[in-house]
Amino acid sequence: MQAWIEFGRGPLFRLAFCLMVLGLLRVVVLTIVGIAEAYRRNSDRIVPWKAIARQTLGWLVPVRRLLGGRPVYSVTSFLFHVGLLAVPLFLAAHVRLWRGAVGFAWPALPQRPADYFTLLAIAAGAGLICGRVFHRGARALSRLQDYIWPPLLLAPFVTGYVCAHAALGPKVYQEMMLVHIYAADLIMLTIPFTKIAHCVLAPFSQAVTAVAWKFVPGAGQEVAATLGYAGLPIWVANSRSAPAAGDKKEALVK
């Protein structure tokens, strides 16, 4: 079992971490290129960057926004995120691992606050699951990944806390550590392909929306031409039973 643990926190960790970074980098680059492209296609170049920045910051530090819709769920979610970021990054044991691996690291949290953050994340995570299961609207919207993510994210917290505090036999300790490490690896491997990609994409949302509302001049006409009714009013085009002779449509749909 020790070999599995070493594999999980050695090569597999490095692979998962690299894939996570590359995967997130990919979606960030795609988003930035998309924003730039949309900005270029639009002719007016009037984008309310200040308002976008204000709204983006407002959501990154959502102090005033938490008490809007679903306040309990929102505050819980905020606390969950605090624990979620604080513990994996600043736990003394993790910081030591980083220092060992790359030669440098950052200041660690003292043990007691780290414990509190861990318990906070676990309690808030459990709250989030309840907030999803017992809320009619959220239940109706939820996909499979929405139910899988909170327990998956909590697995390393629970196992980590137990390992640090309970008097376990060596075998149970190793099993716990195994779950701890492999859950973390799995999280990192899947982040870029799931909704957790919002960890890097959310700051772009306001800009994406603002630019997407910038319509492209002449696009309506181009769409009409592509659909084979250029120059005809749409209601004439739609009343035709079949495309008129000479209409050519491009094959766009796979």
Place this chain on the structure above:
Amino acid sequence: MQPLTEEERKRAFAATRKPEAIRKQRLPVRYHVEDFEVADRPRRFLEAFAAILKHTNYRLALDHYMRVTAKCSRCSVKCQVYVATGDTNDIPCHRSELLLSVYRRHFTVSGVLRGRILGDPGLTDERIQEMADSFYNCTACRRCHFECPMGIDHALITHLGRYILSEIGIVPRALAVSVREQLTGATGNTSAVPVAALKDGLEFLSEEMQEDKGIDIPFPIDQDGAEYLFLPAVSDFLMEGETLMGNAAVFRATGDKWTIGTGYFDGINYGLFYSDHILEQVLQKIRAEAERLQVSKILIGECGHASRSAKFFYPTFCGGKEALPVVNIMEYTHRAWKEGRLKLKPDAISETVTYHDPCNLARSGWVVEQPRELLKAFCTNYVEMTPNRQDNICCGGGGGTVSMDELRPYRTLVGGRMKADQIRATGAKYCVAPCANCKKQLRELVEEHAIDCQIVGLHDLLYKAIIFDSSVPGE
């Protein structure tokens, strides 16, 4: 808010169309639709979707929203439609998912692969029916956008969904007929008002004002080189004479040059509700008239969607940063009052007055404080409704639905349900709603809910407060 009773639910969702029409068009929606090609609908929908994706910026938003959507259901709390119906299909995030899932399945590599492997047939006719119904249940008020921690703008998705549907012929008849008259009809406006009738009507209003105020308050027509080209919702010329009188009186007091153009005098732009193509064509009509009359600014009357479509899309389609500035009439009046060019009697209105923020003016933070400051300047008893400003609640007739008379029970019982409670709670005698859409909807709403409140425009009241003294230019 009282939940819908069984009887109300029945009325709100009662069939409005003949079963034959539904069968023939294979479209069980509650709004009327002109006949269109029914065969092979999913393929045509996808072709239209593909063409739109190819030539526009929507792909960016779809990709992004698809990646970040967290399904937290915060938007459900803010949606006045969902709060009234309790139907989870009305949750904004669910509505967006209808289209996002089609996008994911047909226009992303992973979706296409997954579809092939799992043998998923893809878009079905039923899904198109569902979208046609759902996208017009939404009033496009954008309140949910401000609630979404992921920054998803469900109104953008609704707009895109309606755009695609319109390209395959699914457009509410009320909107299609108006737009047809506006773009290709003899009168060139959505209410089919002939120029002769326009002139007669304005002359009549001038005579009224002459009697009322004892001075000549004209409606300048086709004045070359005027500063402002005035475009109210054309329905104002038919139904909101008092608002127009207030508009004219303000200009009489300030002395600025403005004009109504007989070549084009309609601010309404239903393109904002369902088609970028129509949006652009209507704005080009405004541009042509502005160029014909050599004006330097475009002034939109008391109308939310007309103001937003011009303010935010005129630069997009008509010249970018060099485009003529677009001003809303309340902005104009407010500035004139601030500059001391407009004097108001401080106690002109003593009854309780409240203000309804039209979504298309307030949500972006554009026209929020100006009307309030004006109202407080001549109303002694001004009260706010809650919530207000950028977080206001939609009148329930937004997104073009107010023009569909067949939806009236739905609009008053479902869409406007929260608004009715809000207005009643203020106890106001006057509710100022500076938007042609909101006015019509709110009047029907107070009638349905037996609320003793009169719905008026801002300039209707302001007209009573304007002081014309010897310093008035031209006196």
